[in-house]
Amino acid sequence: MEGLIYFLKGGRMTSELDKRIDRYTPAAIEEKWRERWASSGLHNTPDVSDKPNFYFLTMFPYPSGEIHVGHWYAFAPPDAAARFLRMRGHNVLFPMGFDAFGINAENAAIDRGMHPAVWTEKNMAHMREQFNRMGAAIDWRREVVTCYPEYYRWNQWMFLKLFEKGLAYRGEAPVNWCPRDETVLANEQVINGRCERCDTLVVKRQMTQWFYRITQYADELLKFEGLDWPERVRVLQTNWIGRSEGAELAFPVEGNSGDEIRFFTTRPDTIYGATFMVLAPEHPLVAKITAPAKRAEVERYVESARNMAEIERTSTEREKTGVDIGAFARNVFTGERIPIWIADYVLATYGTGAIMAVPGHDERDFAFATKYRLEIREVVSPDGKEHDHLDAPYMGEGIMVRSGPVSGRRTDDGKKAVADEAKKRGIGGPSVIYRLRDWLISRQRYWGTPIPIVHCERCGPVPVPYEQLPVVLPRDVEFTGRGGSPLTHVASFVNTTCPKCGGPARRDTDTLDTFVDSSWYMYRYVDPKYDKAFMNKDAGKKWLPVQQYTGGVEHAILHLLYMRFMAKALRDLGEVWFDEPALRFRYQGNIVFRGRKMSKSRGNVETPDAYVEKYGADTLRLFMMFMGPWVDGADWNASGIEGVHRFLRRVWELTQSDTEASGSRDADVDRAVHRTIAKVTDDLQTYSFNTAVAAMMEMSNVLQHASGPSRDEGVATLLLLLAPFAPYMTEELWERRGGRGSIHRQSWPTYDPKIAAPKEVTLVLQIDGKVRDRVTAPAGIAQPAAEKLAMESPKVKAALDGRRIERTIFVPDRLVNIVTRQSS
């Protein structure tokens, strides 16, 4: 069969027999071109060519083992978009790699006894093969794999650079701990109080960990200037960073210790209503200032808060609890002595871990005060009148009452007045805080980048000297799944000497969060084998920043925020020359299966291989793009795949049949062709793949019923338009029709608006907005002529009977609407 296809190539079929034999056989065609493209290096991208460079990046996958339909959805449409840009005259870098570190590999090792490195290699080999079957135009020479020492040594290098700059630090903080994975998690990896990976309830633990100081860039990360990113992603990031303006103030603790409680508030104007204070149970002052009589009760409460799962503790449904610690602070504005409580509704990790409670004007404080019979005082009134009793807290703006010298002011004005007054008295002043916390980057896991730090009893944490990088992850370890990270048990790795004093020391056994790996991989693609720096800057200058980035919305906060942070940090280290790593971002929606996320544990992962086998990769690519709007994702249902396959077969048949070399042009066909060029070009720029495919289907329907030179040219044009979508079949047909070189190296067709413009239009005739008739008119018909046509319509005449014409609306080439009034 295959031989026959080769034999027949280029020739037009004449007999019925030949026609039947020379059918579309995707399997043979696709294999043939996979080999040819690989050997000719068709997808290799030079750093310099006669065309302008364009860096088109799609988020690299985790090597989970299988390219599933979700991957196809993420990669096939961007591949088409990248191919389109190539035909439009760009030198497009479309690289691929693997985000190869991570906990799954380690779990596979524990479950199956296979080393994570072996498991990962096996998976990558399979997935590369699947990428190739997809027909993705990937330059594999530029592949990046994050678990190789030549990659992660630069991860370590960056860590040390950030450490020098104070952007990486070791600190004690209440952190998220997953008891099952036995590791800490970043805030961003806790989903509904559960571990992102294994769904186990996360608890808070006080631990010493490594952090990247992302909060230093909070304000800059809120700016999206010059970025063409979807509104949705910008909003998600903005909310995640959570900027709040207010004041940070301090009230002294009663007694001689000189202690004070610092707190943040967005409502300094309500300070005269602060009738008590609340500390987080973990607040460092608790142990110090608790009254001896209350100590036992307080300790019990602190202990129970510590053991509570994060989700339970922060549940809004739960009734508030707390304990009076028997200490007092002074509200320096009212001069009053106010009680200090601890309660777990105050979070140690936000602000200063302490609040002034204003029950009259805060819901949570109101609920707490009501339960524990604490004073609720009105200090803001909507109308300026004082009320003796509040049934509910009043959170709105208004006139300040019972507020000493600032009474009678409006709250917006009072905010500033109180903050200024506090500053004058030396107890604080205006302040801004963020919801965003520093990025916790250390993990107690094996399969990741070792943190290049040595702990010396005498010198403390000491950076590994740059010339000793990489700190290689030891291969021989035992995977038991218990007893913490396997690294802690590898004596040859752990025991070392201090680079500073030469004394005995221990290596840090934590590894870096894999989101660190992926925060800079786009710089590595330009020259992944470069061994003098994390990036070959000469090559990088030709490509970066990324002009188009695509990936799933689920990374809107995690990866996309870390990636932006890393670019800014590297910029401040003098290592990159731009503020933002990716100028334009577009996301695809999720592919779900019967309304649920596909996952191996649910056993509902759909593999594309069977469809590729049956219909070919071109069909599956096209189907992925035809299903619906790319941003919306889809519930996987392959029932429509026959339709796109039939379309490809029809295109194939179009190119097989005889055509008339002579004959006259057909204006209708020419118009359809040029309109389709316009539509597909437009849709590819806006990622509206589904309507682009629909337009090509319409075009092929027109061509099927046409003949002559217009048809022949139309078929050639259709192949070019279809090339980014169905690269294999179009390449085969291009060759058979005697095309020179690869179809993928051809120029994208252009269209003539004059040819695309319709000659005739259908004018809709309306009476009072209701459609009464339709007439055909020459395009560009003027209003008077159109109105005349309308008045000639019998249906319009009938509908106008007994009505007086008030006015007429004319929309060129579209409609005439006659507005009437009942004549009396």
Added chain:
RNA sequence: GGGCGAGUGGCGAAACGGCAGACGCGUCAGCUUUAGGAGCUGGUGCUCGAAAGAGCGUGAGGGUUCGAGUCCCUCCUCGCCCACCA
């Protein structure tokens, strides 16, 4: 509880404020075929009607407009994100 997004045929969907349902799936009828399949031609929102045609139709209700799936308000349902953030 807050924020964002979405509700259109049996299904996936399309529609610069201007012919609702392009394109495709499914389905029905016809042609073709020994048969199955594939292919081709045509129909297919709902209701009434033999037909011509008429009426009704974009989650519900109101509004703006000559004209609303599209803009505004209220509500309902679903999805995503955040969720005691001071």
